[in-house]
Amino acid sequence: MHPILLLVLQRLGLGVLLLLAASALIFGLTEILPGDAAQAVLGQSATPESLANLREEMGLNRPALTRYVEWLGGIVTGDMGNALTNKLPIADQIARRMSATLFLAFWAALISVPLAILLGLIAVRYQNRWPDKAISGITLASISLPEFMISYILIFLFAVQLPWAPSFVSINDSMSLLQKLHAISLPVAVLTLVVLAHMMRMTRAAILNVMQSAYVETAELKGLSTFAVIYRHAFPNAVAPIVNVVMINMAYLVVGVVVVEVVFAYPGMGQYLVDAVVKRDVPVVLACGVIFAAVYIILNIVADVVSILANPRLRHPK
Amino acid sequence: MSQPLVDIRNLKIGATVYPPGENPKKIEIVHGVSFTLEKGKVLGLIGESGAGKSTIGLATLGYGRGGVELTGGEVHVNGRDILAMSDRDLRKLRGPEVTYVAQSAAASFNPAKQIMEQVTEAAIKHKLCSKSEAEARAVELFRKLGLPNPETFGSRYPHQVSGGQLQRAMTALALCPQPDLVVFDEPTTALDVTTQIDVLKAIKDAIRDTGVAALYITHDLAVVAQVSDEIMVLRHGNMVEHGTTDQIINHPREEYTQALVSVRSIEHEEKAPTPEPVLKVEQITARYKGLNFDVLKDVNVELHPGQTLAVVGESGSGKSTLARVITGLLPPREGKINFAGRSLSSDFKGRTREDLRELQMIYQMADVAMNPRQTVGTIIGRPLEFYFGLKGAEKQKRIVELLDEIEMGEKFIDRYPAELSGGQKQRVCIARALAAKPKMIICDEVTSALDPLVADGILKLLLELQKIEDVAYLFITHDLATVRAIADSIAVMYQGEVVRYGPKSQVLAPPFDDYTDLLLSSVPEMKLGWLEDVIAHRKMESAGN
Numbered sequence: 043m044h045p046i047l048l049l050v051l052q053r054l055g056l057g058v059l060l061l062l063a064a065s066a067l068i069f070g071l072t073e074i075l076p077g078d079a080a081q082a083v084l085g086q087s088a089t090p091e092s093l094a095n096l097r098e099e100m101g102l103n104r105p106a107l108t109r110y111v112e113w114l115g116g117i118v119t120g121d122m123g124n125a126l127t128n129k130l131p132i133a134d135q136i137a138r139r140m141s142a143t144l145f146l147a148f149w150a151a152l153i154s155v156p157l158a159i160l161l162g163l164i165a166v167r168y169q170n171r172w173p174d175k176a177i178s179g180i181t182l183a184s185i186s187l188p189e190f191m192i193s194y195i196l197i198f199l200f201a202v203q204l205p206w207a208p209s210f211v212s213i214n215d216s217m218s219l220l221q222k223l224h225a226i227s228l229p230v231a232v233l234t235l236v237v238l239a240h241m242m243r244m245t246r247a248a249i250l251n252v253m254q255s256a257y258v259e260t261a262e263l264k265g266l267s268t269f270a271v272i273y274r275h276a277f278p279n280a281v282a283p284i285v286n287v288v289m290i291n292m293a294y295l296v297v298g299v300v301v302v303e304v305v306f307a308y309p310g311m312g313q314y315l316v317d318a319v320v321k322r323d324v325p326v327v328l329a330c331g332v333i334f335a336a337v338y339i340i341l342n343i344v345a346d347v348v349s350i351l352a353n354p355r356l357r358h359p360k
Numbered sequence: 361m362s363q364p365l366v367d368i369r370n371l372k373i374g375a376t377v378y379p380p381g382e383n384p385k386k387i388e389i390v391h392g393v394s395f396t397l398e399k400g401k402v403l404g405l406i407g408e409s410g411a412g413k414s415t416i417g418l419a420t421l422g423y424g425r426g427g428v429e430l431t432g433g434e435v436h437v438n439g440r441d442i443l444a445m446s447d448r449d450l451r452k453l454r455g456p457e458v459t460y461v462a463q464s465a466a467a468s469f470n471p472a473k474q475i476m477e478q479v480t481e482a483a484i485k486h487k488l489c490s491k492s493e494a495e496a497r498a499v500e501l502f503r504k505l506g507l508p509n510p511e512t513f514g515s516r517y518p519h520q521v522s523g524g525q526l527q528r529a530m531t532a533l534a535l536c537p538q539p540d541l542v543v544f545d546e547p548t549t550a551l552d553v554t555t556q557i558d559v560l561k562a563i564k565d566a567i568r569d570t571g572v573a574a575l576y577i578t579h580d581l582a583v584v585a586q587v588s589d590e591i592m593v594l595r596h597g598n599m600v601e602h603g604t605t606d607q608i609i610n611h612p613r614e615e616y617t618q619a620l621v622s623v624r625s626i627e628h629e630e631k632a633p634t635p636e637p638v639l640k641v642e643q644i645t646a647r648y649k650g651l652n653f654d655v656l657k658d659v660n661v662e663l664h665p666g667q668t669l670a671v672v673g674e675s676g677s678g679k680s681t682l683a684r685v686i687t688g689l690l691p692p693r694e695g696k697i698n699f700a701g702r703s704l705s706s707d708f709k710g711r712t713r714e715d716l717r718e719l720q721m722i723y724q725m726a727d728v729a730m731n732p733r734q735t736v737g738t739i740i741g742r743p744l745e746f747y748f749g750l751k752g753a754e755k756q757k758r759i760v761e762l763l764d765e766i767e768m769g770e771k772f773i774d775r776y777p778a779e780l781s782g783g784q785k786q787r788v789c790i791a792r793a794l795a796a797k798p799k800m801i802i803c804d805e806v807t808s809a810l811d812p813l814v815a816d817g818i819l820k821l822l823l824e825l826q827k828i829e830d831v832a833y834l835f836i837t838h839d840l841a842t843v844r845a846i847a848d849s850i851a852v853m854y855q856g857e858v859v860r861y862g863p864k865s866q867v868l869a870p871p872f873d874d875y876t877d878l879l880l881s882s883v884p885e886m887k888l889g890w891l892e893d894v895i896a897h898r899k900m901e902s903a904g905n
Contacts, residue, residue, distance in 0.1 A: 090460040234637050255466035260533075263421055264456035278472040354517045 049350050057343045064335035069110050082322040123328040127321050132329045143310035147295035150233035153160040160240050162245025181239035193232050193305040211306040229306045237291040248280035282349035289345035297334045361630040365573050372432035373415050402574045404588035408811035412597040413577045421458050422450040445862045455482035459534035463546035467524040469518035476514025483537040497897040501532035518732040524555035543575045552674035554883040581620050582884035586891040589614050593617050619853045630864050637662040638832045644695035646685050655681045657856045667862040673853035677837045683802045715815040717747045720793035724805035726785035730777045737773040762791040783814035802833040840883045852876050856871040
């Protein structure tokens, strides 16, 4: 078997194990929280008798392990149970919310990743000169401001002062792609600003690290222009660390956008999770937790696999 | 007379240095060097590290490494002063007119790109020819340089070919844009001697066939004597002597050049084996985790008190692995080690403090073997404290004694490693090993990273200390000249096996086995035409067989 295939399969296997562990952890944590689903449904004023009855009815009296296995089986087969609050199937809700979140994350990633890498390359090209300092300064400022702050600043500028974009984001299937993009322009801008600095700085650091190599000198002594040296010779050898940071930021775009979704009242996963937590809707919290864990693990596996593929020693064994 | 290809007049080069604890300052490292080079000629630049030879070589490309700046004088290439050129014009010079072959081809090839792409890049980017023409040229160069399967060689990645092959590919890379001048910067220094000889021949033939001019930079006079028409000896950024190769090798005028020519003047009388060896390695077989072959196969050697056993071999022969087994870093699969009359635990964790004290080690890279944040005194004082519990004035006194023994003296006690020269660093490492009063020291390529004259000093010191302290050395090296200088007995290793073992006089006297013969005959000799003689001799032999 090709060694790469073996490594990739290993990573996938590890990912599955990790996901299992994460699901157990999430389930366990909701178990040790005071109160349970029955308590949540009936509220604080419930009598012990009615609580016991409901627990019996919901199967909450059975051992935790049994319920965990049942719950896990449900998730694997796509049945996440029903929400406590509105009795609707969680899976349908999540499918809708997730596609909204992914839509937002996709466009934010599509803009921020190439932009971050390009800015990183430019920063290396003009290292310690004004373009480098300007890029570092601006991206650092944008990462230092809290997301809600950036959101409100952008809303104030581009929704209130200049009526260019909506501050209240809602999208539906009847909208054209352009209309949708117009609708999400502000949250996408906020997310881009938030994730840009991290990726750009990693690109800069990783390439600068490689710029010390003898083969970069060889390229310079071939008479290549500085930019050609950077993107043809340095960048391919700096891919692995960059991809890792890119993936962490992509995961953040899916999992960590709660604040931005709340500010723009965007109907994504973050909103959904916050609602569920407020309403103590344990099954929904569980489902969201597992899905967020899965997103993290999958994106990290992708980062691992790309790092492996970026290594010519593994790609082309002796 | 026609205009010379390179005309360097009174070249001065400066650098910014960062002494620890002080402000950065500018120093001059080359103080006005002048020479000319005609088309198609080879000039050898020779000197120790810090002589400025690489810096001068790179100056012909208008390039300064790190904080190096060309501060004065003129560098004319093809009639134009390149110090006055813009960056854009310099880029047009690099590749089409002047190219560079670096010391370590392994580091100088981009690991992420195929060799062909890198070899042809300069010719294509400068629009000297089309891609297919460049590739045809590269294949032709691969063939000329004796690379295997020249048609497909270029499709491989750097890690897929050997070090010697990569060094030849680097030469192809430099010749592909058909420059007027190639700067060879220690192109064979990182190679084994048996590989070096082939690469040297390939480079020499390529220079002759393409009619390119070359600056050949090296610290090895015997090597440069084989390829150059003229030699310039440099020291501390000044020219010492400049003449034809014949004159420099056979009639050196300056004292410094004479020292270089006659380096390795150590006289060492071989000692007879004693009845009780201090180290007895018996039937050692070892392999690294994850490998499916043995790196050491049934190795048996003995080392007698106060004597030196030289373990010689090329890279990959298993000589450093032997050191790892003896020190207990790599427990062997089979065999045992007897040390000072007792059996040693195969794992260093199972050894007593006394075992550890009596067996010390000195490494090749002295600067990474010391904590850069500790002073010389702390570094040497540590084993005194650890093994003998010395403290305060007593410890201080012993540190000074040791510093005197390594001929450095008390003034170095508060210095940091970064403030020392390469030779001084290695001396501190020797003092640290001696501080433990060991019965035996393993010296792993301790002089390989040093200049010949400095290395000579270290070897003399080691022999002197051996007399005083009666310590035995297991001396690992690939350098046969060093072996001749200091060994009492020799073990020649090849692919994990000891192929020849015995007292020095016996091992270095014919009849030889094939490998030892190859190894000995590959060591460059300070004599004109040596390379051709060896190659002709080998051809004759293989034709006779």
